[in-house]
Structures are given as C-alpha cells and as structure tokens.
Amino acid sequence: MHRVFMLLLLASISLFAAPVDGGVARVPDLPSYDVELSGSADGTTWSGRVTVAFTNTSDEPLPEIYLRLWGNVHDCKAVVVRIGESTGDCTVVKVPLAEPLAPGKRTSVAFDATMTAPNRLDRFGRSGTYSFFGNALPVLAVRDNTGWHLEPDVGIGESFYTVAADFRVRLTHTGNLVVPATGVTTGVTTDGVTIAKQVRDFAWAAGPFTMSEATSPGGTKIRTWATSTVALAAVVDARTKAMTALDDFGRRFGAYPYGEFDLVLNDRWTKFSGMEYPGFVLLISPASPVVHEVAHQWWYGIIGNNEYADPWLDEAFATYATDLHEGNHRPACWPRSLPTAITSPMSYWQAHQASYGAVVYTYGACMLHDLERLIGTPAMAGLLTTYAKAHWHGVSTPADFKAAAQAASGTDLTSFWRSHAMG
Template sequence: MSLLGTSSSDAWPLRAGRRPFVVLLALLLTVGTLVSDAVAAAGPTGSGAAATPDRARYDVALRSDADGGHWTGRQRVSFRNASDRPLREVYLRLWGNGEDGCGTPGGPGAPGVSSPVVVSGVRGGTADPLTVDCTALRIALPKPLAHGKRASVAFDVSITVPDRNARFGREGAVRFLGNALPVLAVHDARGWHLDPYVAVGESFYALTGDFRVRLDHPSGLEVPATGRTWSRPGGPDRTVTLSVAKRVRDFAWAAGPFRTATQTSPGGVRVRAYWAPGTSAAGVRLSREEAVAAIDRFGREFGRYPYGEVDLVMTSGFGGGMEYPGLVLLGTTEEGGAVVHELAHQWWYGIVGNDEYASPWLDESFAQYANFRFYGLETDDCWSDVYWPDDGTELTASMGYWSQHRGEYHLVYTAGPCALFDLERTLGPGAMARLLKGYARDHWFGVSTTEDFKRAAQSMTDEDLGPFWESHHIG
C-alpha cells in the first residue's frame, strides 16, 4: 500500500528485520495519521461474479520531453465482455489525477487549471465529462457489446508528472510514473467500481491484461518499466524503450539518469537495478542481494514468479516503497529499503488480485507476513505491540473506514501479519504453507476476497475456524 509521509508510496515494511517491532509500530502510528480523507461506500466483491471487461490489451505509444516530466501520445485499449449481459459502456480510471483532482491554478498544467492526466480525442465511443474528482471517465460504446465479443477504444493522452515526491511524482532528476496510464475499471456483481483515490493506501482494482508500450525519450535517460524491456535507437539523441507485459494489472515506469546493474537469480529471474545519484551504495547492494533471495524464495512458497524480470528503482528520498507489476519503487538508505515487502506484493495483489479499496488487508497483511517470515522475525508476542482501538474495528475494513480512522490504519501492517502467524500456529506450519500455495494457485491471475481465503483456510482443518476469525476481527 502507500505510506510516504503526506504522499504515496508503499509499504512500511520495511526491512522490519533491522528494526524492533515496537519502533516499526511507532512509525506506523505516526504515518497512519496521514491517510487521505476521501471516503466512499464500497464492499467486497463476490468472486463468483463475472468481472468485466476482461482480457484487455493496451497498446501505448508515448514521447517524453527533455527530462521525462511530460509524455504525450496515443493509447488503445481492446477488451472482451465477460458478462452475460450486454456491455454498453466502459470506464477508464485516471488514477494519476487522484491527488490533484480536476486541477489547481498553477498546478501540473500551469498556466490555467488542468489535471496531470488528460484524455482527449476519444474514438470507439462517446466520452462523458470526468467524474469522481476527475479520476473516472465513462465512455459509452456505439452499440451494446455481447457476451464474449471484443471492442476497443482509443484516445490521446497527455501526462504531466506532478512536482511532489510520490509514486506519481519526482525526486531531483528522477521521474516516477506509477498509476499514470489510464486503465479499465471493473464491473461485477456490485456494479462499476468507481471508488475515490486515497493518497495513503490504495484504491486500485483491476483485472489482468496485456500491455505493449513504446516510450520515446532522450538517450540520456534510463527508463525502467513493467514487463520485458529492450531499447533501440530513436531520432537524434533519442532512444525508444519497448516493453511487453502479459497478465499484469497495471503498467509503471520511471525516467532518470540512473546507474544500472543486472543479475539473474538462481531461479532464473532477471533482477535489474536502477539507482539515482546520491543513493547509498551499501543500500543498493543490500537491496539487490535481498531482491535476488526474495524473488526465488517467494516463488518456492507461493508459486514461480511468472514475469521473468523485475526492476528495482532506488532513490535516497523516496518514502518507503511502492509496488507495480515487475517494478518496485524504493527509498534506499545504507540499511537498504522495503524491497522484500514490495516484492511480496508481486504475488499479493499482483498475481493474486484483490479489490484494494474494499479489502486492503488481503495484500498488505499478506505481504507483511511474507516479509516477517523472510527475515525470521519472532512473532510469538507480536500482539503486545498492537494497539486495538475497540471491538468494532475490523481488520478486514475497507479504505472507506480507514480514511475516517486514520490512526488505526497501521493495523493492516501490524495486526494483519500477527493474525496470519496465529493462523499458522493453529493449522501448523506445513498446513499453512500448503494453504498459501494452494490459495495462490487457485486465484492465479484472478481476484480473491476475504471469504475465499476463509474457505481455503477452513478446508485445511476439521476445527471450526469461526471463533478464530471473530477473535482476530476478520469479518
């Protein structure tokens, strides 16, 4: 999820193996007060409903300015209707507008008022005005799309990186483009998921799709990106970075004067490191070592990493970290960073998806549980450092709740992994390992809910787990 001061980067996690649990809790309590005020009703999605549109294919061609802070081009999205009902519309989520909304004077589009992400020239449908604080764009299709049929929409897109150190922002000469590309919203049994953006935490919910992205940029910029990437010469003093990413929920990239290094894990995953000038050499080295170890270990525990390559983007000032498919953003000091937690997210949300607004614990608590296990932390008494506000607070609450109870959001990072370790003690380590691997297999590239996990856990034991869920505030 996102914990970067007043901005947005992920996980806290951190290299919790290097910090006493109580210090980690204190940090979380401080940062937890910064959760966004955005509130909207949202509920968990029934996994039995046919989510649509699915099997999306994104074809993107963008060209940057001299420093990678502004990108313009075209994007085409084709999709299938998985629903039994005709699909009459689609929505794009322009998450890059989340913090700036519909624009502010002197903002990213200065002079004037505009949002950081602007879509225009829509083809293949009729666009309505932006809604949900300029993060949702409805496009009415020219005719109803029947079950199993495909359609596409295309549009011009302009992306201006905001002047803030955030997952969509900048640090010195580095540009971060997380959640910058418009992506399809999801419709299921609950209707269209059009939840508001939250700056600390995530609102994201997407089905997997395929991306083919062409990024034209100055040759002096390195451009790490989601997917398998390669480069070729462009125009004078320019380079074209090409990326192909299959079965991913989003696409992110960065641009800057990075130093780079590449190594391959014993399990065959290519780990590409990019670090900005001024980033601790010791921290870069440690993060690379831990990344190589973690990507293989989690592959053994949860299922082999399917993307072949992962990029680590490291700077000295980025707060915490933020995960994207095949790419993680990391604040890196001499003690390393949140690389293990962020790589755990490649499975928990990336491969095993969930509605992050409705059920943030399903990715954050699971990633932190994996992080704790990687470092071999002692968890027998971890509840002693967890402050539980009252009996009405549920670990499984949505971002709508956490946005109104900011000081409690740390629970998904503290109480969440404690609950999973208690479940491990209840089932036994062997059964817990089988549970997680089987649960991941059953929801590979799909979407899971809390009820799905509870059913999977119950299948591992004859003991009624109802009292366990109740005592651990897992609704």
C-alpha cells in the same frame, strides 16, 4: 456525475469464454493495452495514443466502460493526466460504446493521453532530474456483482482494483534518459517495445539513472536503477535482498512469472518508503522495505484483490510473507482488543489513519500467524500454495480466503474468525 466524451471505438468480433474467479465475474475482462508514448527531452511529460481491447465477460450487453485516471487524485485542478480534451470527473472517465457490446464479444477503445509528472516527491512525481510515473497510465475500471468500482483514492495506502492485463508499450524520447519500466524490453529487433504479460498496471520512470544487473540463483534477472545520490552499498543491499526474497517466495507461493524485476532507488522521497508495481518497485534508499515490496509481487500483483474494500488482503499477506522470509513468528502478537475489524475498507481508514498501519499490516499478519499456529505450519504452507494457485492472475475476496483456510484446516474455524475480528 461523470462528464461524457466520445472516443474512437474499434470493433472486433472475437469470441471469448468468460473467466470467473472466486465465483465472481468481472467485466470488462481479458484486457490488452497497446501504448505509444513520446517523452519530452527531460522525461517529465509523455504523450501519445493508448488502445485498450477487452471482452464483455458478463451475461448481458455492456453499454459503457470507465477509465481510472489515478494520477489526478492530488491534482484535480492542475490535471496531470489528460485524455483527449476532457478529464471527466478527475479520476473517473465514462466511455459510452458506439453500441452495447454483446456478451462474449470483444472490442477496443483508443484515445490520446498526456501525462506530466507533478512537482512532488511521490510515486507519480519528480525528484530533481528524475520523473516517476506510478499509477499514471489510464486503466480500465472494474465492474463485478456489486456494480462499477469507482471508489476514490483516499490518500493513504492504495485503493486500486484492476484485473490482470497484457501491455505492449513503446516509450520513445530524444533526451539523455534511461527509462526503466514494468515488463521486458525486447530490444532493437522490435524497436524497443516493452512487453508485460498479465500485470495489473504499468509504471515507468525517466532520468539519468545508473543501472546494474544481476541474476538470482533461481534465474530471475534483477535490474537496479539508482539516482545519482544513492550509495553503491545501498544498491547492492537492495539487490541482494530482492534476489533472495524473489527466489524464496517463488518456492513458497509459486514461481515468479515476469522474468525480470526492476528496483528503482531514490533517497529523496518523503511521502512513502516503497511502492510496488508488477515487476517494478520504487524504493527509498537506504533502509528500504525491499522484502515487503517483493512480497507484493504475489499479494496483489499476482493474487489480486479490491484494495479499497479489502486492503488487508494484500498488506497483511505481504507483511506475513516478509515475516516468513525473515523467520519472525510474532508470538502472542494478537491484541486484546481492536478499534475495528482488520477487514474494514479504506473508507474507514480514511477517517482513522492513525491506526491503519497497526491494524491492517501488523495485526492482519498476526491473524495469519495465529492461523498457522492453529492449523500447523505444513497445513499453512499448503494453504498458501493452493490459495495462490487458485487465484493466480485473478482476484480474491475475504470469502475466498476463509473458504480455502477452512478446507486446509482439520477443525471448524468459525470461532477463530470471530476471535480475530474477521466476522
């Protein structure tokens, strides 16, 4: 049950066409976030006002929306993300609209929010004098043809599902901090406002980071933000790998659209080695999976999916993309048997965590390598380019990929899918 509380509702009468990606209409859609947050002097707490506008892209009135407070997933008792005076059902808040929103109409909701980085070494947490706000900002839940997606974060991998949105964010503070964030900060002419276009989330960090900057041969600005104990050699290594991967994947899958890429390096994390956000990646240093996290800029960041239902759609593709970049063809890597299909959802992996990485990442990539061997490298390259373009800033499903692969193949793939645990 979701506790209901009222938010300020701001009506609009704009009319928009309903976008449909992969044959599935998603609602609310065309979201834009306007965020004004003030940080504490040490950067651990940020409070302010969030306004999110959206369009009802369905063919029926929309009586409510839901917000996801993913930051509370490990802290339901402590409550590290608050909206107004209520936290709803920990990570889900139901927001009834003042009146049902008619099809094609646009409206917005506004609410006060407070986010405090919990004392843990995690993507939303603290490491000494550094605070990290990954999946901290409340975002819109998604409704599609199967209903509202309010599934939990199961504690491994990612269980997120969002549509691409525009963010305008102002993060102000009085402390001796630097604040790397998703998007591009436009500078003093607009009072330090950060703009991020068509991204699925907005993340930031705060602390006395050391920043260095370079530009890739392809023209992408790379900013590297390091905590005080990260060695300079690790910074240079991560930046170099990110540069080459961004340019390479841009040639393979479509040009990187965000202009700037931020790497945030820390050597104290224990719960993860890397976590991707659009244009913003958290990495353990040294020995960080830089190329894999860069690949996620395309596979989930740009070409989205429901990570709870289909975790392989981004993890297998990011692993395969890393292999392409590194020249690793994984010959004969498909196993004789699997404990389950690579298409299993996170509800399965929550109960079978020991095999999650091998099946979803490794064997998922093996399936893609075998598909390349079957249809040929030129056809596979063309498939990925066409598939990415068709779902650019959209949401893809397993059926979408299988259809795209079949269109690129000169042979019926039914037996291939069956032999590779794809149904």
